[in-house]
Amino acid sequence: MYSPTHRIVFRWWKISLRSEYRTTKPGEVRETHEDFLENSHLQGKVDFLERLSDNLLLSIMSYLDLEDICRLSQTSRKFAKLCVCDQLWEQIVHSTCDTITPDMRALAEDIGWKAMFFTNKLQLQRQLRKRKQKSESHKPAPADQP
Template sequence: MASWLPETLFETVGQGPPPSKDYYQLLVTRTQVIFRWWKISLRSEYRSTKPGEAKEIHEDFLENLHLQGKFDFLERLSDNLLLNIISYLDLEDIARLSQTSHRFAKLCMSDKLWEQIVQSTCHTITPDVRALAEDTGWRQLFFTNKLQLQRQLRKRKQKYGNLREKQP
C-alpha cells in the first residue's frame, strides 16, 4: 500500500553563523535523515574541501548525537502546530512547559490555546459566553467557576441591554 506521506517530510537550508559562510541542508524523507554541508572559504587550506553528506535511517539518527547536532526540533515547528499539541496536555504540564522558554510562555498564555482548550472541554459555547471570552480572555473564562461565570454573563447582558435601550 502506498504511503499518504510525501517523500520529503521536512527540509531546511541555511548558512552558518558569522564569520562562517558555510551552508547546510537538513532533509528528512520517509526513510532517512540526510545532512549535507558545504564549506565556503577564501582560505587556501579549505579550497579543495568537498561538500559533505551524512545519511542515516530514522532509528540510527535518533541515536547518533553527532548527526543531530544542536537542532532544536520543537523550535522549528509552527506556533499553530505547537498550540494544537499543547492543547492536549494536562494543566500541570502546561504550567511546567510555560517555564521552559519565552516562546512556550507566550504560547501557553495565548488566547488561541485557551480557546482550543475551552472548546474541547465544553459541549456548547453560547454566543454570550463567546462574547464574554473575547472581552475577558479565554484563559480567564476557563478558570472562572460556574457561579462567577453566570454572574458575569448577567452583568454583561444588563450592560449591553441598557446600552441598546439608550440608543435612538
C-alpha cells in the same frame, strides 16, 4: 562575562499517545559550560519541537494537562508566550465545554479565554448575567405605537 559556574540545561519531554508515558516526567541534563564544550553529543542536540509552526504547537499543546502546560511554559520564551496566548486557551475551552454560546464568546473576548477557563461556573453565570443586563440597558426603548 563567562563564569565557570554557568550551566547548560537541556530539557525534553516524551510525546506519545501511549498511556504508559502519561506520567513520565520531563528529562533534564545539566552540564557546566566547560563539559558542554567537550561533549559533542550534547552540542548536536537540536530542538525540532520549537521549530514547528505556532499553530501546530498550539494544537499539540491543547491536549496537554494543565500541569504540563505550566511546566512547558518554563522551558523557553517561545513556549512561555504560547502557553498564555488566547488561541491556546480558546482551544482548551472548546475541548472542555459542550457548548460555547455567543454571550460566552463575547465574554471570553472581553476577559480572555484563559481567564474564562479558570473562572468557576457561578462566577461565569454572574458575569454573563451582568453583561446581558448591561447590553439590554443600553438598547433604545421601543417607540410607542398607536
